[in-house]
Each structure stands twice: as structure tokens, then as C-alpha cells.
Amino acid sequence: MTGSVVVHSDPEVLAQAVAARLITRLIDAQAARGVASVVLTGGRVAAAVYAAVRDSPARDAIDWSRVDVWWGDERFLPGGDPERNETQARAALLDSVPLDPARMHPMPATDGPDGADPEAGAARYAELLGRSGHPQELPHFDVLLLGVGEDGHIASVFPEAPATHDRRTVTAVRGAPKPPPIRVTLTPSAVNTAEEVWLIAAGDGKADAVGMALHGAGPVQIPAAGVRGVNRTLWLLDEAAASRLEPSYRSLLR
Numbered sequence: 001m002t003g004s005v006v007v008h009s010d011p012e013v014l015a016q017a018v019a020a021r022l023i024t025r026l027i028d029a030q031a032a033r034g035v036a037s038v039v040l041t042g043g044r045v046a047a048a049v050y051a052a053v054r055d056s057p058a059r060d061a062i063d064w065s066r067v068d069v070w071w072g073d074e075r076f077l078p079g080g081d082p083e084r085n086e087t088q089a090r091a092a093l094l095d096s097v098p099l100d101p102a103r104m105h106p107m108p109a110t111d112g113p114d115g116a117d118p119e120a121g122a123a124r125y126a127e128l129l130g131r132s133g134h135p136q137e138l139p140h141f142d143v144l145l146l147g148v149g150e151d152g153h154i155a156s157v158f159p160e161a162p163a164t165h166d167r168r169t170v171t172a173v174r175g176a177p178k179p180p181p182i183r184v185t186l187t188p189s190a191v192n193t194a195e196e197v198w199l200i201a202a203g204d205g206k207a208d209a210v211g212m213a214l215h216g217a218g219p220v221q222i223p224a225a226g227v228r229g230v231n232r233t234l235w236l237l238d239e240a241a242a243s244r245l246e247p248s249y250r251s252l253l254r
């Protein structure tokens, strides 16, 4: 097993606990570095976490004007489409806090400068991420959030897909098994540059993927299995998502 596992009783407690953890992480990063940087994910559990941050009085302890916001993946759709991860994060949290628009870095949309060309959009995002002309040199990510798909995907890196072994930082995805088929995603090598990576999963539908990832599956078969934060890899689960873990994990219930 690599990483730590924390199990919460149900999805609501999980969302509240992850929100509390995220607020603290951003406060600590700002205390240490002056700024904080977060990479957002999409999906149901992420939306619940963002809403819990929004509704927490402690959110005002973060200086939102000094938070850099990036995305780990995006569904390649027009800006404002309700299925875009950006749209969902804005509705749940980002539109409710005083972020600096210059520090918000959404992934490309089909009505952006590259139109409906996801490869060009991915290259543009890689350029935005890359610093000083070094495309492989990424910004410091204090915390990178990931949902976990029923099939073990993370971001838009799906099992057996070319993105599982793409050496670039950002890549286009075509033919994703989950709609929409066209996406843009950080690759596993980019994900693994984050100081902390938190994998968040709720519900019985995620139990097989979580069990396989933590019990020896390979990263091509189960992309979640290949995730490693530089300093910390944290699995934040509800009881249902943790239900296929070996009995020794049961003691981790919080």
C-alpha cells in the first residue's frame, strides 16, 4: 500500500471533512509560501466538497486573492456548459469567493481560441503551466484533488488509454468511455508533481476501483493506482467506497 487512507462514515461527513482539510491546507500553504495553489477535479464528490468549503465560516481565513486555481481535467465543451468541471466548480464555490481572475486557470473550451481542437487546447494549457520556456517545469501545486471513477480513472486518464503513459504534462483525450468523449487532462506524470495528492471517493460504485488501486493493480489497468504525491498521497473515502479494502483498513474509520 502507498499513501494514507482515511475513512469517513458517509458522503456528507466525507465532504465536510475534506473541506475542512482543504481550508487548512490552503491556510498553511499561504503561511509558508505567501500563496497557495490548488488543482481542482470534477465529479459529484468534488462538487460536494466545494459546496462545503463555500458554506464554512472558516473559508474567510483563506486569502482567496492569493490562491492559484488550476484544473486536473476538463470535459471539452463550450464555456459555461453545465457539464464542464469549471462550470460546476464555479457554481459550487469559485463564484462565491474573492479570487483574483488572473490566478484562475481553467482548461480550454471548444469556443476558445483553438476552437474544437483538443490537441491544440492541451498544448495551450501545457504552455500556460510551463515556466520559463521549460514545458516540463510545472508550477508548485500545494494540493491536487482527484475523484476516482468506477473504472479507476483519475482526471480524464482512463484505463488502458494512451494518456496512461503520455510523457507530456497535458494531453487531449478522444473516445473517453464516460461522456463527453473528448476531454483535456493532466497526465499521471504531471499529477505526481503535486506536493499532496488527495483521492476522494464515495459510494459502493467506487469500491472495486479503490480496492484494486490499493491492493496491487497496475496504473494502466487502474490509473488511480499510479498516483503519488511528492510528500503525501491521501485516500479520503466513505465507508461504502472503502468496503472492498482488506480488514486491516477498517480501523481507519473516522
Ligand SMILES: O=C1O[C@H](COP(=O)(O)O)[C@@H](O)[C@H](O)[C@H]1O
Pocket (backbone or CB within 6 Å): 041, 042, 043, 044, 045, 046, 073, 074, 075, 085, 146, 147, 148, 149, 150, 154, 155, 156, 178
Ligand atoms: O468525468 C469525470 O469523472 C471523475 C469522477 O466523477 P464522479 O462524479 O464519479 O465523482 C472526475 O474526477 C473527473 O474530474 C471528471 O472529469
